[in-house]
Structure formats: structure tokens, C-alpha cells
Amino acid sequence: MDIKNNTYQVQGLDLVKVVKEFDSPLYVYDADKIVSQLQKLKNAFSNQKIRVKYAVKALSNISILKLLKKHGAGVDVVSVQEAKLALKAGFEPGDILFTPNCVSFEEIQQGVDMGLMINIDNISILEQFGHKYRNSVPCCVRLNPHIMAGGNTKISTGHVDSKFGISIYQLPHLLRVIKTTNIDVIGLHMHTGSDILDADVFLKVAEILYGVAREFPNLEFVDFGSGFKVGYKENDITTNVYDLGVKLGKSFDDFCETYGRKLEMWFEPGKYLVSESGYFLVRANVIKTTPATVFVGVDSGMNHLLRPMMYDAYHEIINISNPKGIQRVYSIVGYICETDTFGWDRKLNEVREGDILAIKNAGAYGFSMSSNYNSRYRPAEVLIYEGKAHLIRERETMEDILRNQVEIDL
Numbered sequence: 001m002d003i004k005n006n007t008y009q010v011q012g013l014d015l016v017k018v019v020k021e022f023d024s025p026l027y028v029y030d031a032d033k034i035v036s037q038l039q040k041l042k043n044a045f046s047n048q049k050i051r052v053k054y055a056v057k058a059l060s061n062i063s064i065l066k067l068l069k070k071h072g073a074g075v076d077v078v079s080v081q082e083a084k085l086a087l088k089a090g091f092e093p094g095d096i097l098f099t100p101n102c103v104s105f106e107e108i109q110q111g112v113d114m115g116l117m118i119n120i121d122n123i124s125i126l127e128q129f130g131h132k133y134r135n136s137v138p139c140c141v142r143l144n145p146h147i148m149a150g151g152n153t154k155i156s157t158g159h160v161d162s163k164f165g166i167s168i169y170q171l172p173h174l175l176r177v178i179k180t181t182n183i184d185v186i187g188l189h190m191h192t193g194s195d196i197l198d199a200d201v202f203l204k205v206a207e208i209l210y211g212v213a214r215e216f217p218n219l220e221f222v223d224f225g226s227g228f229k230v231g232y233k234e235n236d237i238t239t240n241v242y243d244l245g246v247k248l249g250k251s252f253d254d255f256c257e258t259y260g261r262k263l264e265m266w267f268e269p270g271k272y273l274v275s276e277s278g279y280f281l282v283r284a285n286v287i288k289t290t291p292a293t294v295f296v297g298v299d300s301g302m303n304h305l306l307r308p309m310m311y312d313a314y315h316e317i318i319n320i321s322n323p324k325g326i327q328r329v330y331s332i333v334g335y336i337c338e339t340d341t342f343g344w345d346r347k348l349n350e351v352r353e354g355d356i357l358a359i360k361n362a363g364a365y366g367f368s369m370s371s372n373y374n375s376r377y378r379p380a381e382v383l384i385y386e387g388k389a390h391l392i393r394e395r396e397t398m399e400d401i402l403r404n405q406v407e408i409d410l
């Protein structure tokens with residue numbers, strides 16, 4: 001987003017005008033930003049056979065999937081429904097990695113029937129997989145290296161009491177199952193969470209993977225998951241992908257040499273690709289002064305953007321209707337009948353009722369985690385692509401609220 005001629009713009013479009021056209025609340029995504037993030041990651045690993053598998057759960061709109069497909073990404077899905085979306089968006093089954101957690105074996109079988117690459121994250125399912133398919137269907141296994149990524153246990157998945165992956169301490173058991181059922185493991189996977197600070201944590205995880213990889217002679221790829229950190233605040237530490245490309249690239253080359261052949265290097269970024277592309281635009285309904293603070297009550301809430309309430313996530317908020325206004329301190333809250341705070345004690349250019357606020361970094365886990373709580377409609381979504389604003393999801397209506405509800409005679 002740039003500020004030009006006193007207006008906030010994306011690809012030359014004034015965001016306040018975009019809201020005038022499509023109404024609020026509104027999710028707006030900048031296609032150029034998504035493509036440039038993908039390109040940055042690919043460039044950082046240009047010496048590797050790199051495959052980027054976009055984590056669909058971050059933002060699952062079909063037009064976003066098509067954009068990423070057009071630019072050469074594959075996808076990582078966590079449900080057969082996400083896989084169906086990806087197929088509809090044009091991905092080949094072979095470009096789809098299915099990484100479910102705690103799903104039934106029936107769902108795994110559906111994934112196999114759809115032709116997906118299955119990433120198995122527990123020994124019980126792996127045994128069933130082996131008995132059913134033996135070596136006729138290659139698969140990937142998800143390991144848990146027990147590396148703590150970041151400080152937030154809600155978003156780190158590699159620690160000891162995490163439910164994700166097969167513990168590396170269970171390696172002997174894992175190998176016995178693979179051997180007795182003759183499973184063809186062609187990929188090793190680790191995803192330690194969404195908050196890795198720097199290349200060193202990736203390298204630690206990588207060393208653990210390399211250590212066990214020699215037990216798996218048929219590998220074609222190693223999947224390092226995600227964990228790329230993007231900045232939500234000014235001066236936040238972010239993952240330097242070029243630094244990572246150099247360090248992890250070198251360690252991977254060394255590993256491949258001892259392994260005996262050059263393997264593919266996979267990543268599954270969600271946030272990294274789409275977070276910064278997204279702006280959630282809301283309207284100030286009321287300014288309410290209390291003894292504690294000045295509240296700005298907006299026409300949205302945790303039903304549309306859950307991260308602040310769920311993870312204590314910080315999202316920068318700006319007033320795009322009044323760029324020259326004097327700065328004042330506000331607490332920005334939603335209309336849901338619960339404590340519903342987007343940001344406490346924030347400095348914004350003076351907010352007047354009717355102004356449009358932009359909540360930044362709203363591309364990842366924004367719309368995809370939204371709900372109809374309080375029987376509110378979910379917002380519309382707009383993709384700014386080649387300088388034009390395209391509606392990619394219509395705003396809901398009362399019909400959507402009533403869909404599937406069954407009214408009985410009483």
C-alpha cells in the first residue's frame with residue numbers, strides 16, 4: 001500500500017474508493033504482493049530444486065489459488081475439501097500434498113483415490129496405510145523434531161506435547177512399521193510452527209531431518225514445512241529468506257552429497273505468501289469515549305478477523321480516510337457481543353464516524369477463519385489484479401445465514 005495524492009492506494013487504486021464500490025467490511029488482496037513474495041522465496045533458493053506448496057488454509061479463495069497456480073506454486077492441503085478446491089482451481093493431483101492431522105483413515109483413502117501425495121502424521125494411520133496399499137502408493141511422513149519454534153504454543157507445533165507429527169523418539173517403531181508393511185516413503189516432512197525467528201532454527205530442524213534421512217533410501221524430497229515469519233509491527237523480526245537460502249541451501253547440498261543424490265526441497269508457506277497482501281477494511285460506526293479510553297466501534301469483529309482475540313496477534317490499524325488528521329489514541333473494537341478488541345491504545349489519525357480503517361496483514365488466517373457468529377454476514381473479498389479490483393467473493397446475505405437451517409413445525 002502506498003500513500004499518493006493524500007490517498008492510500010494499492011496498484012494505483014484508492015482503497016477508500018474500493019470500499020465505496022464494494023461496501024464494508026471488505027477483504028482486499030494485492031495480487032502483485034503475493035506473486036512477489038513467491039518470487040522472492042524462489043529466488044532465495046534458486047540453486048535448489050525448490051517446490052513451493054502454498055498452505056491453502058491461510059487463504060483459500062479459489063481465485064487466490066489460481067493466481068498461485070499460474071505462478072508455479074503447488075499446494076499443501078489439510079482436508080479433502082481443500083484438496084477439492086485446489087483441483088477446481090486447476091492444480092494437478094500430484095501438485096497437492098495432503099497433510100491432515102487426526103483425520104480418519106477413510107479421509108486418507110479419499111486422498112489416495114484423488115491422487116494426492118499423502119503426508120502421514122501418526123503411526124496408527126501409517127500401519128493402516130501400509131496394510132492397505134503396501135508399496136503401491138508412495139507417501140511422505142511427518143516427523144516431529146521437538147524443536148520449539150517461537151514462544152507461542154498455540155502456533156508452534158514442534159514441541160514435546162504437540163499433537164503434530166511422529167516423534168523422532170519413535171523412529172525405531174516407525175521404521176519397523178515401514179519395513180514390515182513395505183511402505184514406499186519418498187518424502188520426509190517437518191513443520192514446526194508459524195513463528196521461526198531465523199535461519200538457525202531451520203538449520204537445527206534440518207540437521208535432525210538429515211540425521212534420520214539415511215534410514216529412508218527412496219527419498220525424492222525433503223519438506224521443511226513453513227515457519228516463515230512476516231512483520232506485523234514495525235521493527236518486527238522477519239525471516240530473511242536470502243540468508244536462509246544461503247545457509248539452508250548449503251546444508252542441504254552437503255546432505256544431498258552424503259545421501260547420494262540431489263533431492264527436491266519443499267516448503268509450505270502460508271503467511272509468507274499472503275499475509276502482507278491483505279487489508280481488512282472496516283468502517284467506524286461509533287466513537288465512544290469512556291473513562292478508560294476512546295473506543296472506535298467498527299462494522300466488524302472477531303467473527304471476521306479472529307487473530308487478535310485468538311492469538312493476541314498484533315495487526316497494525318490505520319485510518320485511510322483521514323491521512324492528514326492529527327494523531328490521537330484509540331482502542332479499536334468490534335461489534336460482537338463479547339470482548340472483541342482489534343487493537344488497544346493505538347495511535348491513529350483522527351477517526352470520525354464513517355471513516356474507513358485498514359487492518360493490515362489480513363491476508364493470512366483472516367477470511368479463512370471467519371464465521372457467522374452473531375448471525376453476521378461474512379465479508380466480501382476483492383483481489384486487485386493488474387490494476388483492477390475484482391470481486392472474488394460476494395458478501396453474504398440472509399439466505400446464507402438460513403442455508404441448511406431446517407425449520408420444523410412446532
Ligand SMILES: *Cc1c(COP(=O)(O)O)cnc(C)c1O
Binds near residue numbers: 076078225270271272
Ligand atoms: C498451517 C500450515 C502451514 C503454513 O504455516 P504458515 O505459518 O501460514 O506459513 C504449513 N504446513 C502445514 C502442515 C500447516 O499446517
